Amino acid sequence: MATTDKEVKExxxxxxxxxxxxxxxxxxxxxxxxxxxxxxxxxxxxEPEFMLEWRLKAYRRWLEMEEPDWAHVGYPKIxxxxxxxxxxxxxxxxxxxxxxxxxxxLLKTYEKLGIPxxxxxxLAGVAVDAVFDSVSVATTFKEPLAKAGVIFCxxxxxxRDYPELVQKYLGSVVPAGDNxxxxxxxxxxxxxxxxxxxxxxxxxxxxxxxxxxNAANTGQFERTLIIADEGSYVSYLEGCTAPMRxxxxxxxxxxxxxxxDDAQIKYSTVQNWYPGDEEGKGGIFNFVTKRGTCLGRNSxxxxxxxxxxxxxxxxxxxxxxxxxxxxxxxYSVALTNxxxxxxxxxxxxxxxxxxxxxxxxxxxxxxxSSNAYRGLVKFQPGAEGARNFTQCxxxxxxxxxxxxxxxxxxSRNKSAIVEHEATTSKVSDEQMFLCRQRxxxxxxxxxxxxxxxxxxxxxxxxxxFAVEAGKLLEVSLEGSVG
Amino acid sequence: MLSIKNLHAxxxxxxxLKGINLEIKAGEVHAIMGPNGSGKSTLSQVLAGNEAFEVxxxxxxxxxxxxxxxxxxxxALEGIFLAFQYPVEIPGVSNLQFLRTAVNAxxxxxxxxxxNAAEFMKLAKEVSKQVDLDPAFxxxxxxxxxxxGEKKRNEIxxxxxxxxxxxxxxxxxxxLDIDALKVVSDGVxxxxxxxxxxxxxxxxxxxxxxxxxDYVHVLAGGRIIKSGGRExxxxxxxxxxxxxxxxDEEAAAN
Numbered sequence: 001m002a003t004t005d006k007e008v009k010e011x012x013x014x015x016x017x018x019x020x021x022x023x024x025x026x027x028x029x030x031x032x033x034x035x036x037x038x039x040x041x042x043x044x045x046x047e048p049e050f051m052l053e054w055r056l057k058a059y060r061r062w063l064e065m066e067e068p069d070w071a072h073v074g075y076p077k078i079x080x081x082x083x084x085x086x087x088x089x090x091x092x093x094x095x096x097x098x099x100x101x102x103x104x105x106l107l108k109t110y111e112k113l114g115i116p117x118x119x120x121x122x123l124a125g126v127a128v129d130a131v132f133d134s135v136s137v138a139t140t141f142k143e144p145l146a147k148a149g150v151i152f153c154x155x156x157x158x159x160r161d162y163p164e165l166v167q168k169y170l171g172s173v174v175p176a177g178d179n180x181x182x183x184x185x186x187x188x189x190x191x192x193x194x195x196x197x198x199x200x201x202x203x204x205x206x207x208x209x210x211x212x213x214n215a216a217n218t219g220q221f222e223r224t225l226i227i228a229d230e231g232s233y234v235s236y237l238e239g240c241t242a243p244m245r246x247x248x249x250x251x252x253x254x255x256x257x258x259x260x261d262d263a264q265i266k267y268s269t270v271q272n273w274y275p276g277d278e279e280g281k282g283g284i285f286n287f288v289t290k291r292g293t294c295l296g297r298n299s300x301x302x303x304x305x306x307x308x309x310x311x312x313x314x315x316x317x318x319x320x321x322x323x324x325x326x327x328x329x330x331y332s333v334a335l336t337n338x339x340x341x342x343x344x345x346x347x348x349x350x351x352x353x354x355x356x357x358x359x360x361x362x363x364x365x366x367x368x369s370s371n372a373y374r375g376l377v378k379f380q381p382g383a384e385g386a387r388n389f390t391q392c393x394x395x396x397x398x399x400x401x402x403x404x405x406x407x408x409x410x411s412r413n414k415s416a417i418v419e420h421e422a423t424t425s426k427v428s429d430e431q432m433f434l435c436r437q438r439x440x441x442x443x444x445x446x447x448x449x450x451x452x453x454x455x456x457x458x459x460x461x462x463x464x465f466a467v468e469a470g471k472l473l474e475v476s477l478e479g480s481v482g
Numbered sequence: 483m484l485s486i487k488n489l490h491a492x493x494x495x496x497x498x499l500k501g502i503n504l505e506i507k508a509g510e511v512h513a514i515m516g517p518n519g520s521g522k523s524t525l526s527q528v529l530a531g532n533e534a535f536e537v538x539x540x541x542x543x544x545x546x547x548x549x550x551x552x553x554x555x556x557x558a559l560e561g562i563f564l565a566f567q568y569p570v571e572i573p574g575v576s577n578l579q580f581l582r583t584a585v586n587a588x589x590x591x592x593x594x595x596x597x598n599a600a601e602f603m604k605l606a607k608e609v610s611k612q613v614d615l616d617p618a619f620x621x622x623x624x625x626x627x628x629x630x631g632e633k634k635r636n637e638i639x640x641x642x643x644x645x646x647x648x649x650x651x652x653x654x655x656x657x658l659d660i661d662a663l664k665v666v667s668d669g670v671x672x673x674x675x676x677x678x679x680x681x682x683x684x685x686x687x688x689x690x691x692x693x694x695x696d697y698v699h700v701l702a703g704g705r706i707i708k709s710g711g712r713e714x715x716x717x718x719x720x721x722x723x724x725x726x727x728x729x730d731e732e733a734a735a736n
Contacts, residue, residue, distance in 0.1 A: 429534065430570040434624075437530050437566075438584035438640065439558035439591070448583060452574030452623065 029086040035059065038187060041086050045156050048163050058176035058186030065180045068314075071343035072372040072404055075248070075285060075312050083250060085188045085221075148204050150234075151196040155223050158194035165196060169227055173256035173293045173320070181252040181287040181314075185221045189254070192222035197232040197263075206462055208237040224255040228263035230296065235266040237465055248276075248311060250285045257292030259299035261323065265292060266302045268461055269317075270469055272476075273309035278367075280339025283311025290317035291347075294326030294355075302329040303346065304460045306469040308476040311340060316374065318347035321355035321386075328357040331457040333469070335450075335476055336369030336401070345375035345406075350383035350416065359390040362454050365401035366477060372404040379416035387417040394424040395453050397446065397477070447474040483508045483679050484529075484648055489540035491528045498524040500704035501540070506648070511680045513690055515715060516701035517723050522683045523567060525701070526652040529681075530564040531557045544648065559591040561647030565637040565654050572624035577636070580624045581606060585643055606643065613639045613669045631662035638669035649673055651682045655689035667692030687719040702728040 029037060038059055042052040067078075145152050151162065159166050176186035197203050228234050251273060257265050267290075276283025286309075292301035303317040319328030330346035348357035357377065365371040377388045394403035405422055427449050435445035451458070451470055458466045489502040498521045506512050516522050528535045529542065531554035542549040549557060572580065586596040597605070607617045613635040625633050634654055641649050651670065655663055670693050673680060682693065690698070690712070698714040699706045700723075708714065708726060717725075 428570065431572050433530075433532055433554065434566065434570050434572070435580075435584075436554040437558050437562075437564050438580075438644070439555050439587040440583050441555050441587070444583065444587075448575055448580070449572055452572060452576075455574040 029084045031084045032081040033059070033083070033085055033184075033188060037085055041188065041190075044086070045159070047156075047159050050163070050167055051159050054171070054176070055187050055189075058183055059188075061177050062180070062183035062187055065177070065183050067180045071314050071374070072370065072406070073312050073314065073341040073343050075341075078248075078250060078285070080184070086190060144204060148201055149198040150201060150203050151194065152207055153194055155189070155192040155194045155225060158225070162194070162196070165227065166194070166225070169256065169258055170223075170225055171256075173258060173291050174254050174289050179289060182254050182289040185223060185252050185254045185289070189221045189223035192224045192253070193226075193236075194224075195226040195234060195236065197228045197234045199229045200231045201229075202232065203234040206235050206237055208239070220249075220251050220253070222253045224253070225258075226256070226265055226267070227258045228260060228265045228299075230260045231262040232260075233264045233266075235268070235462060237268045237270075237462060239270045239272070239465075239468075248283060248285055249274075251287070251310075253288045253290075255288070255290040255317075257301055259292065259294050259296060259301050259323075259326075261296030262298045263296060264300045264302075267292070267304070267317070268465055269303075269305040269307070270461075270465060270472060271305065271307045271309050271313075272472055274311075275309050275340050275476075276311040276338065278338050280311070280368075283340070284309065286310035286313045286315060288313075288315040290315065291320065292318070292328075293320040294323050294328060294352075296326070297323040297352075298325045299323050300327040300329070302327075302331070302460070304329075304331040304457065305333070305344075306457070306461070306465075306472065307332070307334040307342060307344060308472050310342075313340075313342040313344055315344045316346055318349070319357060320349045320351065321357065321383075322351045323355075324352040325354045326352055327355070329460075330357075330359045330361070330375075331460040332361045333364070333454045333457045333473075334362070334371055334373075335364040335473060336366070336371045337476060338367040338369060340367075340369040342370070343372045343374055345373045347376040348378070348388055350377075350379045350386040350388070350413075352383065352386075354385040355383055356386065357388045359388070359392075360456050361390075361392045362457055363392070363394045363403055364397065364450055364453065364473075365394070365403050366397035368400045370402045370404070372406060374406040374408075376408040376410070377418055378409075379411040379413045379418075381412045383413045383416055385415050386413065388419070390418070390420045392420075392422040393453070394422075395450065396424065396426045397450075443474075443477070446477055450477060483545055484681075485541075485543045486529075487541050489525075489528070489542060490538045491524060491535050492538055493524070493535050497538070498535075498704055499528065502701075502704070502706060504699065504706065506679045506681060508647075508679055509674075509676045510697065511674065511682065511693065511695045512697045512699065513682045513684060513695040513715065514699050514701050514706075515684060515687070515718060517728060518685065520701045520728075521704045522685075522701050523652055526564055526650045526681070526683050529557075529650060530554065530562055555587075559588060563641050563644055563646030563649045565634075565641060565649065565651045567653040567656060569625045569628075569633045569637055571626045571628075573626055575624050576621055577624050578603065578606060578620040581620075581640065581643060584640070588644055609639050609642045612642060612672065614665045615639060630657040631659070631666075634658060634662070634666055635669070638666055638673075641673055642669060646678070648679045648681065651680065651684075653683060653685065655684055655686060663689070664692060687715045690715045700726060700728075702726070 038055050042055060174182050176183055259265050273284035273286055294301055301319050307313055321328050328348050334342045334344050336342050346359055359375055361373045363371040363373055373392045379386050392405050396403055403424055407420060409418055431449055432445055436442060450473055458469055461469055484506040486502050486504040489499055491499040514522055537550055544560060582602045589596055606620055610617050615635050654666060694712060698710055700708040
């Protein structure tokens with residue numbers, strides 16, 4: 001009926017909230033990637049020799065790799081030599097020692113993004129490692145973390161200050177040759193976050209990073225490495241936004257998680273990169289490799305993601321369940337509108353005995369968007385008594401969008417148990433009519449229905465993020481009702 | 483209160499309502515009866531503003547205000563309430579959240595402060611008892627897994643919460659056993675008030691034993707062909723619709 005279509009069209013008309021550009025003088029490399037660029041990048045970051053070698057090896061390998069084309073997405077060919085691989089805000093001093101020393105323009109940017117660092121420090125007890133383009137500008141709460149023995153710093157610092165840990169674990173979960181985008185990242189990663197939680201320590205606060213792409217024509221290649229030692233616990237949140245630009249920008253991040261015996265890592269993402277305009281012009285290409293390995297017995301890795309941004313998303317946060325009794329979880333809400341395309345899901349690789357995994361995926365498609373769930377559940381011969389539960393639900397708003405599900409199940413162990421449920425539904429005209437007949441305006445109605453659909457995933461998010469995620473869905477759906 | 487003049491409406495190009503005239507005053511209870519396919523449900527949907535139906539001619543005013551110019555949600559805020567024949571499910575959205583959103587939309591429209599979760603919970607619990615619904619239903623998804631009777635009681639509970647000017651009840655009696663019918667009727671009778679009108683749409687007379695109407699109208703072929711008092715319904719029960727020269731498809735099928 002007319003209602004939902006009209007509603008969809010109006011929701012689609014919303015403007016991107018975070019679409020402003022910060023005027024800051026920047027040191028930016030000429031576009032293009034070659035060994036010389038990598039050497040300069042490594043030199044600027046004062047990296048030890050092993051790091052440069054690792055990058056160069058990755059680069060040489062990447063040159064021989066093919067860009068993957070199996071995902072259910074389409075985009076114009078990327079010219080990797082038209083991208084600049086380094087951009088850092090220019091500063092008078094070397095590194096700011098406190099927030100007072102941070103460029104006020106940058107701080108204003110964070111204010112606009114709704115991340116007032118001061119407020120967060122005081123109210124939420126969240127330590128924020130804010131990555132602006134390629135360099136980590138302000139890291140707060142280092143001291144209380146240091147007291148607990150937790151290392152929380154930029155990956156660049158970690159390369160210099162904790163080279164043994166970095167050398168041991170970097171690339172141990174996502175090798176440089178894993179895939180095309182991971183290879184590019186290994187060669188050219190700009191910055192990112194490093195976390196180490198020592199044995200038996202429960203990280204005293206939620207750790208959080210906001211990434212932001214600012215300079216035009218820059219790719220952002222963050223690299224995140226989180227290591228949870230025996231019996232430790234850490235919850236990590238990341239939020240992403242990017243300014244509005246007509247050109248597409250590439251974001252090829254790699255996240256690696258390592259959980260030892262009895263350790264737990266909870267990794268939550270709220271991704272709101274610029275999705276492009278209502279004609280599908282511009283927007284971020286979000287080609288990300290996220291993977292965690294449950295190395296130890298009884299370890300647990302939990303991914304929760306709310307993906308509302310980006311023009312094209314290619315992302316499969318995965319778990320390798322190596323330790324016996326280890327647990328992997330994937331909770332996902334992916335919303336696409338206008339011409340956005342998402343191909344996202346997870347891989348659960350069961351290696352150890354009695355390993356278990358849960359996948360809850362909620363895809364919401366509006367406008368002319370395309371939303372695909374792609375998941376692999378694999379049981380290796382040693383995965384005695386392993387089990388998986390998968391639930392994939394798709395919700396359609398309007399009649400011009402698409403939802404696809406590509407589940408793959410491979411079992412090489414007869415004792416493994418796998419359950420799979422999938423549903424596709426629509427925000428129906430009847431539901432809209434019921435809400436509106438009760439005096440609820442159409443936008444609020446759609447938002448309420450969509451939030452209800454996502455409830456199982458939102459309850460996995462840390463409280464303050466759950467509220468933010470709900471609001472984000474509302475903004476992303478603005479105009480999809482009329 | 484409600485004035486309908488020469489109302490024509492169609493769905494997918496097919497004309498269903500072919501010139502309805504009806505005047506309803508505050509405090510009155512009207513029953514619209516008629517065989518299946520006569521346009522009873524269409525009339526309720528059109529009044530509530532379901533956009534699947536197109537009004538091609540005529541006018542409808544609520545207290546002098548042109549209703550047809552208003553969006554569905556604005557009609558609701560002006561006091562039109564429709565109790566659905568087949569209430570739809572909204573999975574994951576709790577009944578409580580849904581109801582509070584609706585009540586607060588109305589309060590906001592009337593310039594009243596919104597109710598917080600605790601205040602609303604208290605009110606909702608009281609009202610749920612009035613229709614004999616376990617307050618546990620408030621926490622469940624809207625109509626999710628409700629039985630037919632529970633859905634109908636849930637609809638009446640919403641009317642009691644929203645206190646509309648005009649409550650339209652679309653086949654509220656269908657699918658109810660006698661006990662449930664009594665509970666629902668008690669709820670509807672509790673709605674009766676001097677400043678409120680009720681329009682009941684029903685196929686069967688038996689509802690009118692419990693909710694006694696002031697006027698009864700017979701709808702057939704998209705027009706009101708006969709109006710009368712309570713006794714008209716009894717006569718219909720006794721003599722069927724055939725007596726008025728109309729074919730009752732359901733009766734024929736039975």
